[in-house]
Amino acid sequence: MRKTAAKLLTIAALATSLATVASGTALADPASLPAAKDIVGVGSDTTQAVLNQFSADYNATIPSSNTTTPRLYSWDATGTSPITTKTGATSIARPNGSGAGITALKNNTSATVDFARSSRGPASTDPNTFDFVAYATDAVSWAAQNGGNAPANLTTQNLKDIYTCNVTTWDQIDPSLPSTTIKPFLPQSGSGTRSFFLSTIGVSAFGLCVTEGVQENEGSDAQLNDPDALVPYSVAHYVGQVYYGKGSGADVQGPLTIRNVNGVAPVDTTNKVITNAFAGTSYARSVYNVVRHSDWIATDTHGTALRAIFGTSGWVCTNATASADLKSFGFLPLPAGACGSVTHS
Structure with a gap:
């Protein structure tokens, strides 16, 4: 699966309320070759x-x-x-x-x-x-283009229907939504987020309508800048990108916003953490x-x-x-x- 390398401008990081927390963009590979004992x-x-x-x-x-x-x-x-x-x-x-x-x-x-x-x-x-x-503790929810056609909330059954291609247009979920074709994406093969998400929504084999291969937790991928796209997303990674400036380069949320599952919001936007309610659902995971x-x-x-x-x-x-x-x-x-x-x- 080819991955478009286009990058979007990052959203300015919001001010952190944790004075003791380190700020700045994420670090990268070791600056020098580690020793054999390391x-x-x-x-x-x-x-x-x-x-x-x-x-x-x-x-x-x-x-x-x-x-x-x-x-x-x-x-x-x-x-x-x-x-x-x-x-x-x-x-x-x-x-x-x-x-x-x-x-x-x-x-x-x-x-x-x-x-x-x-x-x-x-x-x-x-x-x-x-x-x-x-x-x-982390959690996995789903993300979609800000201002796009996806609703604010999907149920586990909705997600299962979408990723098995039993539901292919938004109005099948809610008649008030557009009749446009849903475009579900999955991260690259081998992604822990991908396997956890599919297991949690009860999908052992996803349908042919699903596009696989996007790099996980990178909203900068141009394929996702689509009003009908949705993709699983680490809630912790999203919080770090949006609220603490931890994204850089392609590792940013881009035009995506993270959405609710079963009516439960994944992010406490006041305290800038995973919500206690979402951490208590099956979408929460240890890392x-x-x-x-x-x-x-x-x-x-x-x-x-x-x-x-x-x-x-x-x-x-x-x-x-x-x-x-x-x-x-x-x-x-x-x-x-x-x-x-x-x-x-």
Whole structure:
């Protein structure tokens, strides 16, 4: 599926009400090649920006004179490919999405990939030797062009009917809506957002009316600047883009606004967070960093570093800066004990 590279002007970021939260655009790939001992991840588009921020803030806690403690790095889902992730690593095709990141973790050793960013939980196709380490709450809703033909709300049944092509025009949902043809889109294959969304709306096989292949959470794609288009969208990613200026380049909401499901609004526009009501629905999800179980339980420097970063007592789960990072990228921090909890694949 060809992806149009046209970029739209970004909407000016709204002022943040969290004085302690970092501001500015998202960071990108490591500025220099990580060392062989460093903890390096690939995978999900949804969580790449917050992991990049984690990398900068965690590494800042390690004195430059310390050459033994592993540092944290994360490679974006898109960009030039192939990539060499760290010193001595095997060159690999850049993994784009949760599934691709997990595959890279499976097909390589810690000499190349230490963890996979994942916006979905374990699947039956994942190796049973992997641990999914939770650290935040996100949710998935749907987005459409501001001022377009899509309504403010769709039900789960509406979404299922649209993505199975049983409903193809807006007036079939509501006679007051235009009779124009609905244009449903899905993110690229391997996207955790795509698989979670389809599972949540009860679709195992989407219909021929669906166009797949748009990069997830990028409203800048010109195909989506259409009054009849709709696409699943990470609520946290949207909050980060719209309210905290975390989007840049193609990674912006563009002309899209996020919409309600079953009458529940996904965004608390006053507090600039995912609404408690939406976080209580089936559209809410945990996000994870996936590691090899053997690495996670190891008592060597590598295993100790993984737990020191991602574990229940680790930096991500206990540090105030990490908590502020999550909020500034739209995610809801998990409570003590839940953050760093492990689900086996």
